[in-house]
Amino acid sequence: MTPSTAPVALPWWRTVWPFRRRVRAGSGRAVRFLTVLVVVLALCAAALLLLPAGRRLVxxxxxxxxxxxxxxxxxxxxxxxxxxxxxxxxxxxxxNRYWGAPGAGASVTYTFAEPFRLVDVIVTNGASTDPERYALQGRALRIEMEATTRDGTTVHESFTLSDKPGSQTFPTGISEVTKVRLVLNSPAGLVGGRHLALAEVEFFQRG
Structure with missing residues (x-):
């Protein structure tokens, strides 16, 4: 008499519908292929969705x-x-020299010879870094930046400045920049015939 053998337990995935159904011989390979295909397609879709964020991170x-x-x-x-x-x-x-603008809304546009990756903008606000001379003219406490890239796309940033002499750094991270326009807003100290003063603007690219 042939001794009886205990039934082999089904793999876990065969216990879930529709895999509980009896399948023909060889159909396991088809199921595995379809499973792999679904996973690959899902990974591709996720990569497409996350690609812009991944590029920015890099x-x-x-x-x-x-x-x-x-x-x-x-x-x-x-x-x-x-x-x-x-x-x-x-x-x-x-x-210790500055651009004098008549009031809020005045703008300055900078152009560059070659497109570059703009990583920082450094602004020295007011008439001077000397505290006494700084207070003699008005200052813009908000600057709106519009950066134009090689393909004509515009990227907008807003810089909020502290009302104090000295340079202030603003990280940007914009690629292929060819032109930058700054608009002076939120004036402070603009009284008694004063004008807005902007001492220096510096642009930095990736080294």
Missing amino acids: EDTRDKLGKAKPVTPTGVRASAEVRGHPVGDTIDGLN
Whole structure:
């Protein structure tokens, strides 16, 4: 007499409908193929959805690991300027001269020779880094930035400045920048015939 053998337990996936049904020989390979295909498709869909975020993470990491270096605009123009305080003073490398703007809403546009990865913008607000001279003119406490990239896309950022002399750094992380426009807003100290003063604007690219 042939001894009886205990039935072999089904794999866990065979206990879930529709796998509980009896399948023909060889159909296990088809099920495995379909399972793998579904997993691969799900991973591809997830990669497509997460790709922009992944790219941003990679670019931001490269910004932090690299050493930023200054990039000088090749052109600068303002919507308005006060006599004796031209907009070119914002890129002359000196913080005791400034661009004088008549009031809020005045803008300055910087253009660059080649597209670059803009990682930081450093703003020296007011008429000077000297506290006494700083307080002599008005200051913009918010600056709206519009960066234009090589393909014509515009990226908007808003900088909130502390009302104090000295430079203030604003991380940006925008690729392929060709033009930057800054708009002065939220004026402080704009009384008694004063105008808005902006001493220096510096741009830094990934090194």
